[in-house]
Amino acid sequence: MDWVEVVGYQHEVVHTGVLRWALRAEPSSDRPHRLLQAMGVDAVQVDGDTVATEGRLTAARRGPGKADLVADITLAGGARSRLAVETKVDSRATFDQLQATMDDIAHRGVLLAVGLTGLQFDPRSLPSERWRFVDVRRWQQALAEAGVLPELGPYADAIAAEVRRQEDARATARRCEDVLPDLDGDGGSRRIDGGTFVAWAWLAETRDQLQGQPAPWHGQTERSGPVIWSAPPKWKQADTGVDVYLSLTVEQRTPKLAVRVGGGRHLSDEMRVLAGGLADGLDDLGFARPKRALSRGRGTYAAATLNLLGRPPAAAAIEIIRTIERLDRIAGSGS
Structure with a gap:
């Protein structure tokens, strides 16, 4: 059974769940910090017992501020810190939302954008240098560097398909002539139609030039x-x-x-x-x-x-x- 297909790639819980599983390895495993380092986070150790979904790293007890995943980490040099991850697939990510996710200068943040959000979001909109932007290609590379892709089966296939789709959309956008065409095949999407995907790819390619x-x-x-x-x-x-x-x-x-x-x-x-x-x-x-x-x-x-x-x-x-x-x-x- 393809469990990603059953739950739906577009649901953020799928991707947050994979990250949670990867960070909750045996204490002797180096997989968690290898994964975070491949995502750009300067961690040398992850406390697996503290990895949780829907956690709060802000002082506020109410209102916005919950992260999709939180964990205690140790940074290079031995300092203790906390990690907040905000996961997005096709929904909008904003500066204000990310800023509300954590308010301590010692914390680290990751925006994990594994769908259309990866095309929509300008990494320069991250709240500070403590944040990292991880799109679907970097996510695939990080999972590979941590050695977990072979264990993920249908999820690895779904990530590979999304990488191909975004690459195809960007290639179509780069060679546009008179109009931005629909993508052929499975690019016409159960999530988002191919024409919209290519339009966002054209905007992303143009933004990257700026x-x-x-x-x-x-x-x-x-x-x-x-x-x-x-x-x-x-x-x-x-x-x-x-x-x-x-x-x-x-x-x-x-x-x-x-x-x-x-x-x-x-x-x-x-x-x-x-x-x-x-x-x-x-x-x-x-x-x-x-x-x-x-x-x-x-x-x-x-x-x-x-x-x-x-x-x-x-x-x-x-x-x-x-x-x-x-x-x-x-x-x-x-x-």
């Missing part, structure tokens, strides 16, 4: 489709508190870059004037002014949009960097 830029990108799914956005602090307008930010979306298989303004005190007149000024400064870069600039539900204005249809991620990143450089000049003063 790692030299200081502001991280945050991902979420909206009715119109997948979107990542970035709001450099230096673009915030000092007098009104209004944010200037970029959003990169794939709507009906068409990638688009938008410059938006919003936040602050939702001053519609000020935002409209600011949006118009930004659009003026972007005209020569090929941006168009949207027919409907105001998004009433979010209280934001779209200043200008750039259609990126037909551009592979590397070419799209060049356009985005040009836009960032321009906005640094015309919005970066914060006034």
